[in-house]
Amino acid sequence: MLFRLLALLYNALPVRWQRRILNRTQSRFLVGVVGLGVDTNGQVILARHRFGAPEWRFLGGFLSPRERLEDALAREVREETGLEVEPQRFLGIWMDRYGGDSTAEATLNLYWTARVVGGEAAPADDVSELRWFGRDELPAADELAFENVPLVLAAWRNEHS
Numbered sequence: 056m057l058f059r060l061l062a063l064l065y066n067a068l069p070v071r072w073q074r075r076i077l078n079r080t081q082s083r084f085l086v087g088v089v090g091l092g093v094d095t096n097g098q099v100i101l102a103r104h105r106f107g108a109p110e111w112r113f114l115g116g117f118l119s120p121r122e123r124l125e126d127a128l129a130r131e132v133r134e135e136t137g138l139e140v141e142p143q144r145f146l147g148i149w150m151d152r153y154g155g156d157s158t159a160e161a162t163l164n165l166y167w168t169a170r171v172v173g174g175e176a177a178p179a180d181d182v183s184e185l186r187w188f189g190r191d192e193l194p195a196a197d198e199l200a201f202e203n204v205p206l207v208l209a210a211w212r213n214e215h216s
Contacts, residue, residue: 084150085162088128089115090169091211092140098187099211100176101194102135105183112200113207115164128167135182139173146210149203166207 065073092100092114101111116131118124125142132140146166178185188194190212196205 084160086118087115087151087162087164088118088124088131089113089164089166090128090132090140090142091146091166091207092132092136092138092169092171094171094187098189099193099208100136100138100171100185100187102178102182102186103184105181108200110198110200111186111194111204113166113204114169117162124165125167128169132169133174135179136185137174137177137179138171140169141172143168143170146207149201149206151201151203164201164203168211 065076068076090113094100100114102114103109103111114132114135115128116134118127122130128142129140132138144167146168148163148165150161151164152161176185176187193208193212199205199208
């Protein structure tokens with residue numbers, strides 16, 4: 056009975072007030088686009104960033120409002136590396152936290168494979184190191200920034216074995 060009464064009151068409010076209530080009562084998180092960048096030799100490029108976790112991570116970043124997902128991924132990879140990529144297969148969605156810390160802020164990351172189609176790999180100012188890894192040379196799980204990266208790498212390895 057109480058929920059019905061609350062619903063009636065809530066629905067009677069103007070939409071702008073409903074949104075204010077939601078904004079103050081619901082958790083928020085960032086949405087990221089992440090690419091498993093692969094070159095013509097089947098190598099994967101990973102980066103170490105100057106800010107945040109020092110471990111290896113895939114290329115990507117945050118989605119801007121009204122930006123297409125594939126465009127955001129291509130933009131982020133180009134900004135970080137100078138490489139032009141073409142998003143390929145959608146791998147999945149994972150809620151990631153740095154270093155697997157369950158108390159850390161979460162980012163909802165959308166993962167793709169991305170084929171490198173041009174450009175020269177050179178680290179941007181916020182990237183301390185870029186490195187190409189063969190399928191059997193990929194870093195161990197404790198050398199990766201996000202808890203779900205090993206799952207993405209395992210899925211990629213299985214596809215290419």
